[in-house]
Amino acid sequence: MRVPLSWLRDFAPFDQDPTALVATLDDLGLVVEGVERVGEGLEDVVVARVDDIAAIAGADRIRLVTVDAGDGPLEVVCGAWNFAAGDLVPLAPVGSTLPGGMQIGRRKMKGATSNGMLCSGRELALSDDHEGILVMTEVEGAAPGLPLTEALGIQRDVVFDVTVEGNRPDAWCMAGVARDLAGRLRLPFTLPDPAPPPSLGRPVASLATLVVEAADLCPRMVVRVIEGVSVGPSPRWMARRLLMAGMRPINVVVDVSNYVMLELGQPNHPYDLDRLPGAGLLVRRAGPGERLVTLDGVERVLGTPGRGLGDTGEDCLICDAEGAPVGIGGIMGGERPEIGASTTRVLLEAAYFTPMAIARTSKRLGLRTEASARFERGCDPWGVDRAVARFCELLDAPVADGSLDVRGEVPHPLRVNVPVPRIEALLGVAIDADEAASHLEPLGFGCEREGQVLVVTVPTNRPDVRPEPRGVADVIEEIARTYGYARIPRRTPAWPEPGGLTARQKARRFTADVLAGLGALEAWTPSMIDDDDHRRMGLEGPAVTVANPIAKEQAWLRRSMLPGLVRALAHNANRRQGAIRLFEIGTVFSHPSEAGRTARGGTGGGATALLPGERELLSAVFAEEGDDARTVVAAWLAISEALRLEPVELVADDGVPGLHPSRTARLAVGGGPIGVLGEVDPSVAASFGVEGTRVGWMELDLGLVLDPTVAVRRSEQAQPVSRYPSADVDLAFAVPDAVAAGRVGRALTEAGGDLLESATLFDVYRGPGVPGGVRSLAFRLRYCALDRTLTDEEVGTLRQAAIDAAAGVGAVLR
Amino acid sequence: MTVGETEAMDGVAARLERDAAAAIRAAETTEALADAVTAVLGKRSALARAHRDLAGLDPNARREAGRMLHDARQRLEELVAARREELAASERRAMLEGDRLDLTEVTTVASPIARGHLHLVDQTQRALEDVFVAMGFTVAEGPESETDWYNFEALNIPPAHPARSMWDTFYLDLGQPETVVLRTHTSPVQVHLMEEQAPPIHAVMPGRCYRHETPDARHLATFHQLEGLVVDKGITFADLAGTLETFTNAYFGADIHTRLRPAYFPFTEPSAEVEITCTICLGAGCRTCSNTGWVELAGCGMVDPAVFEAVGIDPTEWTGFAFGFGIDRCAQMRHGIADLRVLDENELRFLRQF
Secondary structure (H helix, E strand, C coil): CEEEHHHHCCCCCCCCCHHHHHHHHHHCCCEEEEEEEECCCCCCCEEEEEEEEEECCCCCCCEEEEEECCCCEEEEEECCCCCCCCCEEEEECCCCECCCCCECCCEEECCEEECCEECECCCCCCCCCCCCECCCCCCCCCCCCCEHHHHHCCCCEEEEEEECCCCCHHHCCHHHHHHHHHHHHCCCCCCCCCCCCCEEEEEHHHCCEEEECCCCCCCEEEEEEECCCCCCCCCHHHHHHHHHCCCCCCCHHHHHHHHHHHHHCCCEEEEEHHHCCCCEEEEEECCCCEEEEECCCCEEEECCCCCCCCCCCCCEEEEECCCCEEEECCCEEECCCCCCCCCCCEEEEEEECCHHHHHHHHHHHCCCCHHHHHHHHCCCCCCHHHHHHHHHHHHCCCEEECCEEEECCCCCCEEEEEEHHHHHHHHCCCCCHHHHHHHHHHHCCEEEEECCEEEEEECCCCCCCCCCCHHHHHHHHHHHHHHCHHHCCCCCCCCCCCCECCHHHHHHHHHHHHHHHCCCEECCCCCEECHHHHHHCCCCCCCCEECCCCCHHHCEECCCCHHHHHHHHHHHHHCCCCCCEEEEEEEEEECCCCCEEEEECCCCCCCEEEEEEEEEEEEEEECCCCCCHHHHHHHHHHHHHHCCECCCEEEECCCCCCEEEEEEEEEEECCEEEEEEEEECHHHHHHCCCCCCCCEEEEEEHHHHCCCCCCCECCCCCCCCCCCCCEEEEEEEEEECCCCHHHHHHHHHHHHHHHEEEEEEEEEECCCCCCCCEEEEEEEEEECCCCCCCCHHHHHHHHHHHHHHHHHCCCEEC | CCHHHHHHHHHHHHHHHHHHHHHHHHCCCHHHHHHHHHHHHCCCCHHHHHHHHHHHCCHHHHHHHHHHHHHHHHHHHHHHHHHHHHHHHHHHHHHHHHHCCCHHHCCCCCCCCCCCECCHHHHHHHHHHHHHHHCCCEECCCCCEEEHHHHCHHHCCCCCCHHHHHCCCCEECCCCCCCEEECCCCHHHHHHHHHHCCCCEEEEEEEEEECCCCCECCECCEEEEEEEEEEECCCCHHHHHHHHHHHHHHHHCCCCCEEEEECCECCEEEEEEEEEECCCCCCCCCCCCCCCCEEEEEEEEEECHHHHHHHCCCCCCCEEEEEEEEHHHHHHHHHCCCCHHHHHCCCHHHHCCC
16 A cells, blocks of 8 residues: 555654654554655656647657747657647756656757657656656646646655555555554544535435345445536645555546545445436345446356355345446446546445455455455444545535435444453563553553453454454554564573474484485475376376366376476486486375375364375485486385384385386385385386486385384394304305295295394396296305304204205205 | 634625625515525525534534624625515505596596485475474474365464465365365464364474465475464463574574564464564665565464364463464575575486585
């Protein structure tokens, strides 16, 4: 909201330096996003009359304009076309400097000499208008040679760009900002007290009617009638203030309406009474599917709930007395009874609409206006009267006696009992009842002391303060705000409970550290992807869809991180960033029809809703030179070792979507897989843009891998180390390809019992001497006892046991 | 032994010693020296033979000749030791020269041992967690997809409330429209925590969040937030302000401070916007901070009574504060990242900088 300092001074004597005011506003939570100083740099600009406009040879965008600024003809080149001979325009003479810092010099363009510049509203920092020159022909008293500031009555001013928080509709107007500011600065604050307008001498009821059928949507509406209006331009001071506040002056009736809204925060709507069939208003619910063309020329369909949560489909329509809609209540008027040049009789309507009703309609229609934004946050239902009176005062035309005032259940001031000790309990600083009252009263709160309780009467312009008990916190916030957050002491709390990471969080960090230690880079790939990516990797079944994706390629929740990671490899390869290893720890989602969760749902009061299943995965791609499934297994073993996991069985699996059928294994633990190791299917990798290299793949379900009840860990107890020499036995077996080396290794390990220190596969051989379909696996078995040196006989027995155990799984000693 | 024999013996010993010394000196390697030693001092050497021949001499002559031979042997052994040392030294010199290596030839590109990198966001999250853990906080986590209850309603944001426009939301096609969302903030974890755990609670909650925004230099549609929640007896706004100042000093540095400004969040009352000293200009004023010396970091406040009601905590017994800020934004501020979008590009040249 653009707030001119001069306007604020209507309400309180703010003499402070603007910089100090900015700091105070900031500290009140009325954050100043920008400060504009207007009227500076206009000292040299004068009013000039256009006497002649001539074309310049060879130029079709600029013309040579002859103007007179009181001291004879002057030639100026100008690129604007919105004026004609006889118009009055602003002239910046040679040697002047405009508000933006632009220096005006004598310039030559297309052979013509320009002795100054004709200015647009934006160039003069008077408005945002840059469509053409600021034409001042209609400006009363403007004459060639008159300084612009004098002609427009411009005084130096400062405009603050203030951001008002959504819960402070009261502050969303000049008076509201001034009230907060005056309260903090302890300055007297006065609201305008409009003088009674000239009377038309006829009661309003004889001129207009008002019926409110939907009092739940519109709990209060006030109507007055003004006659003898002449729709011309507004007074210069008003137009000027509107411009500074960022609104374009239109005509006196519309301008007064806007002025009142900006000043007091109460939106209001003047209608041309003569274009209002039945000479009155009817407020009702929109029927299902009812249509209305709003002022912006868009046809709106009303009265039907949209997809939005909590949308009841109720819309409040303002209709003429015959029931035909003329506007959407509190949001936007229709085209029909708008004020025009011919208007002489005005029906003024000002209302209080139920905030949630406006919010629902505004959201469904995607239509947010100055009025709707104020109404949905909550206007003051009892501020309507002052606004209406102010409108009549400013329009200054005869007004029919009395007003039509229809009320439903209008909110009344709340009383909130604030226990005084509660203030310190919440803020950490002792503020007694008197001091608290001194902060609240300037804001319009009523305060009475009843022992240790401050009884606070909350003005109706403060819908942010809720009834007790919640309202206690709201009132204390107001005390804190005016007291000043910066004055509240700072204390670092301490408590006896220790902080720390959970075992799982520590293990997750450690796992990531191990992978980084193995040369992998941690990546961050999208959670929302294209379902085609799932199909490309052979992942059938449904993915959860995003109802409102940013792009079609981001409309599904990922079920795997494989597409993201392989694409990241391709991205780097395309930028010649070479062969790398990437990993990601992140969430994948499953459709509830496959695996979901339930949780308390919304609005249903305890009803449960079905949610996507979520799993935290660690996925990695290994695509450095020479990487393949072996590298991945080695990396897994390093992780497994780091986590002290008991050995996990690898079970070959040719059916994992996206993975190489003959180079993939599940990590099998009791109940099921806790992860997958292997390689990405080369054709899948190619479809994501990675070709000509093997891509090792690791996927660990961290919920399982890091859960010691699933992936069992070795004991933390220290194991004694033998002081006696160990004995090695090397055995080579002929093992059919169908028998996994791991199976032979496990058989040897089991046979070795406590005396086996290690069983290491140290050679795999295929070739002459070994038949096809069979390979030679050589193991080194190391035996050792804690209490003695093993005898040759003992080792011999162990050796035979190992051979027998291997034979049991199909491994024949060579 | 006659005088003549003694003289003869004298000459023999001198000759033997001379020949042996020449052989020792002639050895150019330790191996050759070992051979020479065997040849001139070993059991079959002329010197050994001469020793054995002493047996035929009379006792006086034997003693005299023996002494001469013994002295010669001793001198030769000293010579061998000296020569051995000399050769060893020169051989070590040669070996070292042969081993000479330019260590700068080793680069990470060609190296079989290259460290990987944690993502900057992960590193930042850890650093933030560590600061809070040291202050006595635990770390809690929650799901990324939530019902409307957890993401909004329990946080005092009813359906269709205009405050909802503060969060541009991704909705999932599950159940009734707009009932299941990708969480727009980490605040739902607060609700889970308070539903599941009786106070006192002192936790930070990091995690990935989603907002329906077009990404730009300062915003990502997918981003990371860290939420803090303290619910305990006697917790006040002063504790909140102190906690944030302590955190800011610890994470950003002792010369970075905080200030609080009134703000509006539905789930806290009173609420505040947290600003910290601009990390670019240290408060002097620059373009980044629009010449104010301060930049926005977080939102915070005292837990709203409505939130306590929603999770069944008695607000007359317990008070609490909450805060939340962007992890990615912290990384951006601390590392001077011009455009946040580099964070999810997974480009090697970015990832390996940290």
